[in-house]
Amino acid sequence: MRVAFVTGEFPLVSQTFIFNQLAGLxxxxxxxxxxxxxxxxxxxxxxxxxxQDYELVERTRYAPQVPRSLGARLSSGSRCIAKVFRQNPPAVVRLLNPLRFGRRALSLRLLHEAVPLLPRQDYDIVHCQFGDLALSALALRDAGLFKGRIVTHFRGYDISQFVKTAGPQVYADLFARGEFFLTNCDFFRHRVIELGCAPERIAVLRSGIDVGHFAFAPPPPPSDGVFRIAFVGRLVGKKGVEYAVRAIAKLRSAGREVELDIVGDGPLRASLEALIDELELRPWVHLHGAQDHDGVLGTLAAAHVLAAPSVTAADGDQDASVNTLKEAMAMGLPVVATRHGGIPELVEDGVSGFLVPERDSGALADAIARMCDSPDLWQTFGLTGRRRVEAEYDMHRLNDRLLDVYRQVASGNREAAAWTGRPVIVPSQARL
Structure with missing residues (x-):
C-alpha cells in the first residue's frame, strides 16, 4: 500500500502523534x-x-515557504509556476483561479504547495493530518497533481479556531468530495457532523502512546512535605497554564507546601514570567522550557500531581485528550484537569482523576489540595487511569486500526471504516 501524509510544518515536537502513526505504518x-x-x-x-530512527525527514518532500513580502512572493511564485508548468501546464491555470480558490490562489500559496507533488504520483490513501490541509490537498488533486483517496484527520484547531475564522461552511466541499474523515475524540466527531459531515463517513481514531514504555509507579507521599505539581505543554492560550500558576498562588497563600514545574515553551512565556513575578512565586514555580521526551518523563516521575487546565482559547482553539495526560495516567500519576474538549473521554471525574471547570483557578486549587490530601486514592486512581489508556490509547492497537481504515476506504467500504465501537477495558498488565 502506498500512503502519502500531508502535513504543515514537519517535524514538530508537539506533533508526536504524527511520528507514531508514520512509524507504525x-x-x-x-x-x-x-x-x-x-x-x-x-x-x-x-x-x-x-x-531519526525511521528516517522521517528523508521521507519528506518540502514545499517552498511562501515569502511574506509581495516582491519576494512574486519572485518565488514565478519559479513555482515554471516548475509546475513544465510537468503539468493545466494545473497552473487551475491553481491560479481566484473564483475557485480565492486568496489561496491570489497569494500563490497553492502553487508553492504543488511543487513537492511533482512529478505526479498515485497513492492508495492521502492522509491529511489537519482539516485545513485537506482543503489544499483537494485543490491539488483537482489540478491533477496526484491521485488517491483523501482521508482527513481533524485534530483540534482545524475544527475550532480555524472554523471560527473561516466560517462554518469552510469544509462543505471537502465533506462532499473527500472520501473519509477521522477525529481524535468523540467531542470533535460530533462537532464535525454538526458542520455537515455524513456520520457514516467519519470515525474516531484517538492519538495513542506506547503504553508499554511507561512503568506503572504511583508516587509515594513526599518525604519532605513538599508536593510537586507538573504542567507539560506548549505555552499557548488553550493550555491554560496561567490558571495552574494562579492555583499555586492560592495554595501557598493557604499555607500549602506546593511547587509547580512547567515544561514547555511558546508565545506566552514572557507574560507567564510576568505573572509569576506579580504573584511573587519565583521560588516555587519553575520554568524549564521545552524538553525532550526523556526530560518530560523525568519531570512526571518527580511529580505528585499532573495539572492539565486546558481552556477554550480566545481564538476558539480547543484540545482533544492531551497526550501528557495519557502518559501521566500510564505511569499512575494522579491527574487534575478541566472539563474541556476531549479530556472527559480520558479522565473520569472521581474515578481516574479530578475534573474542574475551565478558567477556575480556585476550583483547580481545591482539586489539587484534595488530591494531595488523599494519597490513599493514588493507587486506585492510577490503576483505573492506566487501564483506560491501555484500552483506548495504545498506539499499536490504534495503528492496526488506522491500517484497517485505509484498507476499507481504498476498497470503497466506508461503512466498515466508520466503525465506532469502543474497546472493552481489560485487566491491566501494568508492572505493579
Whole structure:
C-alpha cells in the first residue's frame, strides 16, 4: 500500500502523534511519503528519536515557504509556476483561479504547495493530518497533481479556531468530495457532523502512546512535605497554564507546601514570567522550557500531581485528550484537569482523576489540595487511569486500526471504516 501524509510544518515536537502513526505504518510494511506544505519548522528545538530512527525527514518532500513580502512572493511564485508548468501546464491555470480558490490562489500559496507533488504520483490513501490541509490537498488533486483517496484527520484547531475564522461552511466541499474523515475524540466527531459531515463517513481514531514504555509507579507521599505539581505543554492560550500558576498562588497563600514545574515553551512565556513575578512565586514555580521526551518523563516521575487546565482559547482553539495526560495516567500519576474538549473521554471525574471547570483557578486549587490530601486514592486512581489508556490509547492497537481504515476506504467500504465501537477495558498488565 502506498500512503502519502500531508502535513504543515514537519517535524514538530508537539506533533508526536504524527511520528507514531508514520512509524507504525512503516513497521507494517506501508510505503509512506510525507508532503510538508509549510516547510520545516523555523523554531522547534527538540529532536525526537523516532524521527531519526525511521528516517522521517528523508521521507519528506518540502514545499517552498511562501515569502511574506509581495516582491519576494512574486519572485518565488514565478519559479513555482515554471516548475509546475513544465510537468503539468493545466494545473497552473487551475491553481491560479481566484473564483475557485480565492486568496489561496491570489497569494500563490497553492502553487508553492504543488511543487513537492511533482512529478505526479498515485497513492492508495492521502492522509491529511489537519482539516485545513485537506482543503489544499483537494485543490491539488483537482489540478491533477496526484491521485488517491483523501482521508482527513481533524485534530483540534482545524475544527475550532480555524472554523471560527473561516466560517462554518469552510469544509462543505471537502465533506462532499473527500472520501473519509477521522477525529481524535468523540467531542470533535460530533462537532464535525454538526458542520455537515455524513456520520457514516467519519470515525474516531484517538492519538495513542506506547503504553508499554511507561512503568506503572504511583508516587509515594513526599518525604519532605513538599508536593510537586507538573504542567507539560506548549505555552499557548488553550493550555491554560496561567490558571495552574494562579492555583499555586492560592495554595501557598493557604499555607500549602506546593511547587509547580512547567515544561514547555511558546508565545506566552514572557507574560507567564510576568505573572509569576506579580504573584511573587519565583521560588516555587519553575520554568524549564521545552524538553525532550526523556526530560518530560523525568519531570512526571518527580511529580505528585499532573495539572492539565486546558481552556477554550480566545481564538476558539480547543484540545482533544492531551497526550501528557495519557502518559501521566500510564505511569499512575494522579491527574487534575478541566472539563474541556476531549479530556472527559480520558479522565473520569472521581474515578481516574479530578475534573474542574475551565478558567477556575480556585476550583483547580481545591482539586489539587484534595488530591494531595488523599494519597490513599493514588493507587486506585492510577490503576483505573492506566487501564483506560491501555484500552483506548495504545498506539499499536490504534495503528492496526488506522491500517484497517485505509484498507476499507481504498476498497470503497466506508461503512466498515466508520466503525465506532469502543474497546472493552481489560485487566491491566501494568508492572505493579
Amino acid at each position: 512503516i513497521e507494517r510494511g506501508v510505503e509512506v511519503t510525507v508532503f510538508s506544505l509549510w516547510g520545516s519548522p523555523r523554531e522547534d528545538g527538540v529532536e525526537q528519536a523516532v524521527v
